[in-house]
Amino acid sequence: MRLGTLGLMVTLAWGILVAPLAAAQQAGKMPRLGILASGSPPPRPGGSVETFLHGLRDLGYVEGQNLVIAIRYAEGRPERLPELAADLVRHPVDVLVAAGGTPVALAAKRATTTIPIVMTNVGDPVEAGLVASLARPGGNLTGLSSMSPDITGKRLELLKEVVPALSRVAVLWNPANPSAALQLQELQTAARALQLQVQALEVRGPDEFDHAFNAAQGAGAVVVLGDPMFTQHRTRITALARRSRLPGMYVFRQFVEAGGLMSYGVSLSDLWRRAASYVDKILKGAKPADLPVEQPMKFELVLNLKTAQALGVTLPPHLLVLADQVIQ
Numbered sequence: 001m002r003l004g005t006l007g008l009m010v011t012l013a014w015g016i017l018v019a020p021l022a023a024a025q026q027a028g029k030m031p032r033l034g035i036l037a038s039g040s041p042p043p044r045p046g047g048s049v050e051t052f053l054h055g056l057r058d059l060g061y062v063e064g065q066n067l068v069i070a071i072r073y074a075e076g077r078p079e080r081l082p083e084l085a086a087d088l089v090r091h092p093v094d095v096l097v098a099a100g101g102t103p104v105a106l107a108a109k110r111a112t113t114t115i116p117i118v119m120t121n122v123g124d125p126v127e128a129g130l131v132a133s134l135a136r137p138g139g140n141l142t143g144l145s146s147m148s149p150d151i152t153g154k155r156l157e158l159l160k161e162v163v164p165a166l167s168r169v170a171v172l173w174n175p176a177n178p179s180a181a182l183q184l185q186e187l188q189t190a191a192r193a194l195q196l197q198v199q200a201l202e203v204r205g206p207d208e209f210d211h212a213f214n215a216a217q218g219a220g221a222v223v224v225l226g227d228p229m230f231t232q233h234r235t236r237i238t239a240l241a242r243r244s245r246l247p248g249m250y251v252f253r254q255f256v257e258a259g260g261l262m263s264y265g266v267s268l269s270d271l272w273r274r275a276a277s278y279v280d281k282i283l284k285g286a287k288p289a290d291l292p293v294e295q296p297m298k299f300e301l302v303l304n305l306k307t308a309q310a311l312g313v314t315l316p317p318h319l320l321v322l323a324d325q326v327i328q
Contacts, residue, residue: 031283034093035071036085036108038078038100038228048120049099051269055276067283074104076206076232078176081107089115095282097275098143100228102128102179109141116288118278119143121271123179123226125293134293142288143278145295146226146266152183153190155223155264158301159249160194161316162262162308163221168197170216170246172237174227176204183225206233213240226251226265234258238307247313253302256327261307266296300324 037049049071061067070091072084085107088096096112098105098119105119109130117140122130124147131137134145160166171187173180184200191198199219201212206229216222222241224230230237231254238259241248250256250263278291301319304327308315320326 031067031095032091032093033067033069033095033097033279034088034091035069035097035099036081036088036104037071037073038076038081038104039232040073040075041071048268048272051272052097052099052120052276055273056279058273059276059280061280074100074228076229078103078107078229082110085111095279097279098122098141101146101177101226102130103177103228105130105141105143106178109139113140115140116282117141117143118275118282118288119145120275121146121266121268123147124182127182128178131293134295136289137291137293138289140288142291142293144271144275145293146271148266148296148299151265151299152186153193155249155251156187156190156194156196158262158264158319159221159223159247160196161319162313163247166196166220168199168219170199170201170212170219170222171225172201172203172212172222172230173225174204174229175202177227177229180225180227187223187225203230205229206236209233209236209240213244213246216244216246219246221249222246223249224251224255224260231255234260242307242310245311247308247311253300253325256302256304256307259304259307261304261311261313263300263302265299267298267300270298271296303327 070088072088074080074084081104089112096108096115096117098108098117102122105122108117120143122145125131125145126133130141173184188198201215203212224237234255235258238255247261250260251265252268253263256263301323302325303315303323
């Protein structure tokens with residue numbers, strides 16, 4: 001059900017029932033869960049938020065009685081995050097889930113120092129100033145990090161297996177994203193080890209996509225770093241990569257499902273299911289400061305055979321065997 005609030009699109013999701021858990025329930029109060037999401041409501045059931053809700057149900061939560069969920073979607077516009085976060089805090093909610101990358105978690109953290117916050121996918125929460133340390137977060141925020149030291153180098157290695165003659169790679173990154181500079185630095189370090197030149201292309205908004213791909217002419221492939229704005233516009237990005245005849249490596253499988261060549265990264269569905277357990281623990285009385293931030297445990301390689309054929313790229317047989325999914 002959708003309602004307009006202060007001119008912003010607000011989606012009030014379904015309520016969820018939990019077995020009696022915490023003091024709020026003992027007092028007869030219905031706990032409220034807020035979700036601040038970087039993207040848009042899915043056109044059909046599915047996606048990260050739906051995976052999260054399934055995770056709650058797997059923990060024994062039942063719809064309809066003692067947990068209400070309010071969702072705010074930024075629709076890929078990071079400038080909306082502060083107001084949407086403030087709206088959830090005013091709602092108010094008992095737990096706030098930051099559904100997306102570092103910008104979402106930062107907006108949630110700036111909106112409240114008291115409401116428990118669960119982040120779902122942040123590159124380096126310590127570097128971003130979100131937590132004091134992974135083992136002892138401190139404050140009111142904890143959750144899951146997508147940080148993995150070797151993953152950036154692995155992406156380039158996989159890309160070079162698909163494009164053996166690769167010597168220069170274009171990299172789309174958004175300097176407005178606090179985690180982007182670290183991602184780019186890790187990629188440049190990995191590229192030097194593989195004797196690859198990096199052409200870093202700044203993209204701060206969707207109106208800069210065409211210019212970036214025009215500037216990438218002459219590169220042998222493109223890497224798109226993780227960013228909520230990029231994910232929101234993944235269909236356009238992958239179409240531009242195909243038009244530019246650039247094999248693309250992406251962070252998340254959604255890009256490959258939208259027509260990109262390949263992705264290697266953490267399993268977002270796994271992170272979301274694990275985020276549900278954090279909410280469960282907090283509703284049962286645990287404090288975010290006492291819950292260590294967890295790092296990724298599951299990674300996935302996804303390939304798009306149709307896109308490979310359109311680009312004239314041959315996917316090595318061993319990658320087809322290793323892939324978690326091959327889109328025909």
